[in-house]
Amino acid sequence: MKRFANIGSLKWISRWFNGLLPVSVVLMALVVWEISVYLFKVPAWILPAPTKVFVTLIQDGPLIMYHSLTTIKESVTGLLLATGTAVTLAVVMDSSRWVRKAFYPLLITSQTIPIIALAPLFLIWFGYGMLPKVLIVALVCFFPIAVNVSDGFREVNPEMMKLMKANGAKGRHIFWKVKLPSSLPFFFSGMRIAATYSVMGAVIGEWLGGSRGLGIQLVRAAQSYRTDLLFAVIVVIVLLSLLVFFIVEMLSRVMMPWNNQS
Amino acid sequence: MTILRVNQISKTYRAQQKNIQALNAVSLSIGKKEFVSVIGPSGCGKSTLLNIIAGIERPDQGDILYMDQSVTGKTGLFGYMPQNDVLMPWRTVLDNVILGLELKGVPKGEARQNAEHYLESFGLIGFQHKYPGSLSGGMRQRANFLRTVLPEHPLLLLDEPFGKLDAITRRHMQKWLMKRWEELQVPVLLITHDIDEALFLSDRIYMMSSRPGSIKKMITVPFDRPRNSEIEYSLTFMELKREITGLLL
Numbered sequence: 001m002k003r004f005a006n007i008g009s010l011k012w013i014s015r016w017f018n019g020l021l022p023v024s025v026v027l028m029a030l031v032v033w034e035i036s037v038y039l040f041k042v043p044a045w046i047l048p049a050p051t052k053v054f055v056t057l058i059q060d061g062p063l064i065m066y067h068s069l070t071t072i073k074e075s076v077t078g079l080l081l082a083t084g085t086a087v088t089l090a091v092v093m094d095s096s097r098w099v100r101k102a103f104y105p106l107l108i109t110s111q112t113i114p115i116i117a118l119a120p121l122f123l124i125w126f127g128y129g130m131l132p133k134v135l136i137v138a139l140v141c142f143f144p145i146a147v148n149v150s151d152g153f154r155e156v157n158p159e160m161m162k163l164m165k166a167n168g169a170k171g172r173h174i175f176w177k178v179k180l181p182s183s184l185p186f187f188f189s190g191m192r193i194a195a196t197y198s199v200m201g202a203v204i205g206e207w208l209g210g211s212r213g214l215g216i217q218l219v220r221a222a223q224s225y226r227t228d229l230l231f232a233v234i235v236v237i238v239l240l241s242l243l244v245f246f247i248v249e250m251l252s253r254v255m256m257p258w259n260n261q262s
Numbered sequence: 263m264t265i266l267r268v269n270q271i272s273k274t275y276r277a278q279q280k281n282i283q284a285l286n287a288v289s290l291s292i293g294k295k296e297f298v299s300v301i302g303p304s305g306c307g308k309s310t311l312l313n314i315i316a317g318i319e320r321p322d323q324g325d326i327l328y329m330d331q332s333v334t335g336k337t338g339l340f341g342y343m344p345q346n347d348v349l350m351p352w353r354t355v356l357d358n359v360i361l362g363l364e365l366k367g368v369p370k371g372e373a374r375q376n377a378e379h380y381l382e383s384f385g386l387i388g389f390q391h392k393y394p395g396s397l398s399g400g401m402r403q404r405a406n407f408l409r410t411v412l413p414e415h416p417l418l419l420l421d422e423p424f425g426k427l428d429a430i431t432r433r434h435m436q437k438w439l440m441k442r443w444e445e446l447q448v449p450v451l452l453i454t455h456d457i458d459e460a461l462f463l464s465d466r467i468y469m470m471s472s473r474p475g476s477i478k479k480m481i482t483v484p485f486d487r488p489r490n491s492e493i494e495y496s497l498t499f500m501e502l503k504r505e506i507t508g509l510l511l
């Protein structure tokens with residue numbers, strides 16, 4: 001019993017250690033950064049000290065929050081839109097071999113279109129509001145979800161299909177009872193990638209034009225040499241991306257409880 | 263009385279380069295309340311035969327008669343247990359075993375209630391709300407078997423149900439299957455490549471040749487029921503075992 005307890009606590013410590021490792025690396029880098037800035041007297045408009053960035057983050061907090069809300073709205077709407085269309089397309093592609101053959105290459109090709117070139121086009125077509133940003137987010141997030149779900153539908157255990165058919169299952173039974181649940185892990189690996197892209201997509205969209213959003217704030221900060229604000233906004237973008245990722249991760253645990261039971 | 267008749271079944275798979283003939287004019291029959299085994303070397307077409315009876319593959323020639331009616335290519339008639347254990351990882355054990363009932367249109371709640379009665383004798387009590395990932399090999403096969411039995415099909419098709427278990431567990435499972443079968447009173451067609459298993463469980467054994475599979479010989483196993491493991495040390499058992507081994511090698 002005692003040995004087990006020891007092993008248990010060791011595991012617990014090692015998990016904490018694994019979590020602390022990247023954090024301590026970042027902290028160390030921040031310290032070196034801070035010291036260098038003071039030591040070499042780097043002007044703040046070239047490289048502000050981390051503490052300065054932190055102060056800006058607090059002082060300009062309300063304004064950053066105001067812009068963040070727009071970016072969050074665009075990211076989430078775009079991600080949801082992408083999820084809906086991607087899953088629909090994957091289901092349609094799965095319904096017939098010919099549809100799949102027709103669409104799969106197009107899907108891959110669509111991914112090679114540079115977003116940075118499409119974004120201005122979207123601005124011309126859809127103006128400076130939220131819509132073009134949402135569409136850019138959706139475009140970026142669409143691909144990883146569609147490809148993963150589509151592959152997931154094809155990776156169904158063939159013995160399971162035999163079992164279903166032997167029991168007289170119809171196509172819709174096979175879809176709801178086998179294909180959908182067995183493609184969930186694939187769906188979530190697509191979602192994880194899409195989640196990390198979503199905030200970035202929104203920022204790129206805003207960067208090109210508009211009146212609200214973190215992308216706009218980035219442009220304004222750069223134009224007025226507010227490098228501290230620039231860094232503060234970058235920090236917020238990273239945190240938001242992590243937040244979306246975390247939400248997707250939680251969702252995957254809730255929707256696939258069989259993966260958590262050891 | 264015969265309930266199932268397999269009539270001159272032939273099947274050839276067309277692969278890219280060459281054709282693989284899996285079955286060549288296989289015929290056999292299963293009587294009401296009879297336990298029949300098919301034994302043969304690996305790759306001789308045993309699973310193919312079972313899949314054809316289950317209706318999920320079509321023969322090139324021949325037909326399957328159930329109660330003298332052709333059921334060739336018809337699914338949903340018989341209980342089918344595939345060679346590899348397929349429990350759905352996203353369903354609890356209880357929800358896995360009711361799959362057959364569900365597909366027959368029985369409402370989930372009713373199906374679950376029905377299944378609860380069997381948990382005890384299938385050694386699954388306490389595990390019904392767990393996911394199959396946490397079950398042992400023997401338990402998994404008992405769950406697979408319960409799923410096959412629950413819809414009360416008039417015939418069970420079992421494809422090497424214990425093939426992947428260790429020797430001791432397999433032994434337990436064979437005795438256990440014997441008990442269940444004596445209770446259930448349902449005809450069984452068992453695929454196996456274990457001679458002891460076939461002799462211990464069956465009323466009759468069909469021996470298949472290597473590919474293309476055809477029936478080499480049929481043996482009637484004379485032991486009375488209910489049986490116990492003592493029969494394995496009898497002279498008759500030894501002699502039958504020698505005969506089958508000689509034919510298969």
Ligand SMILES: Nc1ncnc2c1ncn2[C@@H]1O[C@H](COP(=O)(O)OP(=O)(O)OP(=O)(O)O)[C@@H](O)[C@H]1O
Binds near residue numbers: 308473
């Ligand atoms: N879908 C298929 N396409 C092509 N060849 C196949 C297919 N299914 C089976 N075969 C071939 O047909 C032969 C018989 O296969 P089958 O699975 O019925 O053998 P088996 O007797 O069940 O073997 P085992 O004891 O290993 O389970 C094998 O040579 C196999 O490679």
Ligand SMILES: [Mg+2]
Binds near residue numbers: 308309310345421
């Ligand atoms: Mg087989």
